Amino acid sequence: MRYSILFSFAFQIITLVGSAQNLEPGMHEHNLDHHTQCITSEERESVKLQNAKNRKLIGDQTKNKSAMVLFDWPVAQNPAFDYNSTFAISNYVDHDPSFPNNLLDYDCGNHTYDTNSGYNHQGIDIFLWPFDHNQVAADQTYAVAAAPGVILNKADGNIDNNCSFNSMPANFVIVEHSDGSESWYWHLKNGSVTTKAIGASVVVGEYLGVVASSGNSTGPHLHFECFDSNGNLIDPYAGNCNSMNSASFWNNQKPYWEPTINTILTHSAPPSLQACPNMDITNISTSFNQGQTMYLAAYFHDQVSTKTTNLKITYPNGANLWTWTVTPSSNFRAAYWWWPFTIPSAAPNGRYTFEAELDGDIVTRDFTVGISCPPDYSGPNMLTGTQSTNADFETNGVIQSTQKIDANVDYDSATHIDLLQGFEVYTGRVFQAFIDGCGNLLRRETSSESEEK
Numbered sequence: 001m002r003y004s005i006l007f008s009f010a011f012q013i014i015t016l017v018g019s020a021q022n023l024e025p026g027m028h029e030h031n032l033d034h035h036t037q038c039i040t041s042e043e044r045e046s047v048k049l050q051n052a053k054n055r056k057l058i059g060d061q062t063k064n065k066s067a068m069v070l071f072d073w074p075v076a077q078n079p080a081f082d083y084n085s086t087f088a089i090s091n092y093v094d095h096d097p098s099f100p101n102n103l104l105d106y107d108c109g110n111h112t113y114d115t116n117s118g119y120n121h122q123g124i125d126i127f128l129w130p131f132d133h134n135q136v137a138a139d140q141t142y143a144v145a146a147a148p149g150v151i152l153n154k155a156d157g158n159i160d161n162n163c164s165f166n167s168m169p170a171n172f173v174i175v176e177h178s179d180g181s182e183s184w185y186w187h188l189k190n191g192s193v194t195t196k197a198i199g200a201s202v203v204v205g206e207y208l209g210v211v212a213s214s215g216n217s218t219g220p221h222l223h224f225e226c227f228d229s230n231g232n233l234i235d236p237y238a239g240n241c242n243s244m245n246s247a248s249f250w251n252n253q254k255p256y257w258e259p260t261i262n263t264i265l266t267h268s269a270p271p272s273l274q275a276c277p278n279m280d281i282t283n284i285s286t287s288f289n290q291g292q293t294m295y296l297a298a299y300f301h302d303q304v305s306t307k308t309t310n311l312k313i314t315y316p317n318g319a320n321l322w323t324w325t326v327t328p329s330s331n332f333r334a335a336y337w338w339w340p341f342t343i344p345s346a347a348p349n350g351r352y353t354f355e356a357e358l359d360g361d362i363v364t365r366d367f368t369v370g371i372s373c374p375p376d377y378s379g380p381n382m383l384t385g386t387q388s389t390n391a392d393f394e395t396n397g398v399i400q401s402t403q404k405i406d407a408n409v410d411y412d413s414a415t416h417i418d419l420l421q422g423f424e425v426y427t428g429r430v431f432q433a434f435i436d437g438c439g440n441l442l443r444r445e446t447s448s449e450s451e452e453k
């Protein structure tokens with residue numbers, strides 16, 4: 001069970017201060033080398049045997065073999081979060097049967113892999129970006145049914161933070177569609193797999209589990225693998241080098257490069273990515289003071305050298321405080337950029353906006369200047385354990401909690417509060433959550449609650 005609360009804000013009108021600054025930006029390509037056999041041969045054989053058994057139990061679900069079922073995108077964001085996108089693609093299906101290192105994806109590129117032992121990648125690897133392990137901990141990205149169908153097979157209860165080759169089983173779901181085709185969803189989070197029974201129906205877009213790193217996996221990603229109505233492996237992408245099927249299995253096939261701003265964030269220090277399986281140190285902050293150096297960061301998937309992103313920060317009255325652009329020198333499947341910016345000493349108090357525009361798509365992020373309070377605690381803003389004394393946890397950043405509340409407790413975040421699986425309030429105790437800029441009531445709250453198993 002988890003509750004999340006989303007808020008939006010009111011804002012204030014303030015006057016303009018000019019500014020120009022030298023940049024010392026940081027830029028990093030982020031590549032996850034998911035070059036292990038996502039489903040080991042042993043696991044595949046045992047899963048296929050289970051599939052056959054399950055098919056006997058639930059009966060033949062094929063309604064019309066010739067009415068080809070098309071897929072929607074198999075990944076969706078938990079509605080409690082506000083990234084524009086939460087993933088990037090590291091590998092497509094390998095269409096070159098020779099090996100090793102004979103790589104050919106559907107678009108005749110080499111965004112795929114094979115192994116020395118002759119495995120050619122059979123699916124699409126969709127990895128979490130940015131902050132992969134943080135996303136897993138917060139249940140930020142879901143695997144969802146790409147098309148309606150019935151659950152043919154599933155597994156849960158397996159370790160979900162693997163970082164290297166192993167022979168451990170994955171948490172997974174397999175959906176069989178009305179034409180007899182199958183979609184496979186691998187590497188899900190322990191305890192997150194849908195509670196629906198084998199044989200139960202699912203609708204398109206329905207939650208199947210949280211994307212994580214169970215099974216033979218080197219980091220959090222969804223391995224999405226598909227078979228047609230005759231049980232043949234297919235690549236859902238139509239393309240010149242797809243040797244398996246000529247038609248696309250997608251309702252709306254995404255382009256090979258899909259330049260996208262995944263999110264923009266404001267930080268008190270540059271984000272620090274950590275090695276698997278550690279959570280990244282995000283240093284996210286949305287509350288700053290005059291004279292403070294803040295870090296503005298943009299996170300992309302499929303950032304390409306032919307596209308310029310326009311960025312700006314605006315005063316509370318909407319006037320530009322600073323505008324700049326970024327164009328990468330080459331194409332990146334995942335990349336992030338950050339820029340330091342020292343807030344002018346004469347900048348008025350209020351709510352500012354950071355905005356990025358790419359190809360007409362606009363992503364925004366609000367932050368405050370001069371309306372802040374010091375956090376009561378430091379480190380990753382994750383509260384754990386049993387809280388048995390009365391307390392008020394205030395922070396400029398995000399609060400995430402798995403606490404068991406056995407006292408009277410307030411949470412007060414300037415931005416976002418996430419009550420994760422494990423969070424509970426004992427009978428007779430009072431728990432309150434505030435999103436009010438640390439005691440200065442700044443925003444009108446429009447809260448929506450969502451609950452998932």
Ligand SMILES: [Zn+2]
Pocket residue numbers: 038091121122123124125222223224
């Ligand atoms: Zn894979």
